[in-house]
Every structure is written in structure tokens, then in C-alpha cells.
Amino acid sequence: QVQLVESGGGLVQAGGSLRLSCAASGRHFSSYGLGWFRQAPGKEREFVAGMTWNTGMSSYTDSVKGRFTISRDNAKNTGYLQMNSLKPEDTAVYYCAAEYYGQGATAPKTYDYWGQGTQVTVSS
Numbered sequence: 001q002v003q004l005v006e007s008g009g010g011l012v013q014a015g016g017s018l019r020l021s022c023a024a025s026g027r028h029f030s031s032y033g034l035g036w037f038r039q040a041p042g043k044e045r046e047f048v049a050g051m052t053w054n055t056g057m058s059s060y061t062d063s064v065k066g067r068f069t070i071s072r073d074n075a076k077n078t079g080y081l082q083m084n085s086l087k088p089e090d091t092a093v094y095y096c097a098a099e100y101y102g103q104g105a106t107a108p109k110t111y112d113y114w115g116q117g118t119q120v121t122v123s124s
Helices: none
Strands: 003-007 010-013 018-025 032-039 046-051 058-060 068-073 078-083 092-100 118-123
Touching (some): 018 092, 032 078, 078 092
Antiparallel strands (some): 003 018, 032 092, 092 118
């Protein structure tokens, strides 16, 4: 069992940066693939970034490539999403997710555990 808690959201102007954190409780965090998703009002939850449990390879949706970076610190049981050059269209609730021995998949149904979400609002 893993519990995930996101933090780091907030209000930022376009062009600014935020770093989201995903703190995990429970055992074997290093055995989980991580994913970051977001959901804007009236829209479906969409994949943002993912990272494998073992190789550290990452993937991103096209709209955030070159601006967002996913990372993890297994010693701290924490995942991160560094978001730079933020745009108003990045406004959403951001969720982290974990899948046991996961590959950072793009499909939400793949993941076993989810955090409660953190709001990111980018003003123009």
C-alpha cells in the first residue's frame, strides 16, 4: 500500500516556474513507476509525464516537452515535476500516480495509487 501526497501547487504568472512534489508513504517506493497527470475543468484527466521504476527513463506529452521535467529521489520517497515557462493552458489540478513495477505509462487506468491533487493556476 502506498499513499501519495502532492504539494507545491499555486498561482503563478505566465512564464514562471513551479516544482510539484509527490511524497510517498509505505514501502518499496523505488519499485514504483511514477506518473504525473492533470485535469482541467470540463476536461478528461491527461498524461503529463512518466518515469520508469528501474531505468529512470522518462516520457512527456508533447505540449510540455522542453518545459517540464519529472524526477525522483528514492532516498526521500519523493517524486517531482519541475515546471518551467508555464502557460495559462497549463492550469489544472495536477495528480501524481504510482504503479508497482511500472513504466510510467500514459493511461490513467494503469496506475495503482493516486494522490489527492494540487491546483496549479497560471495567469496571463
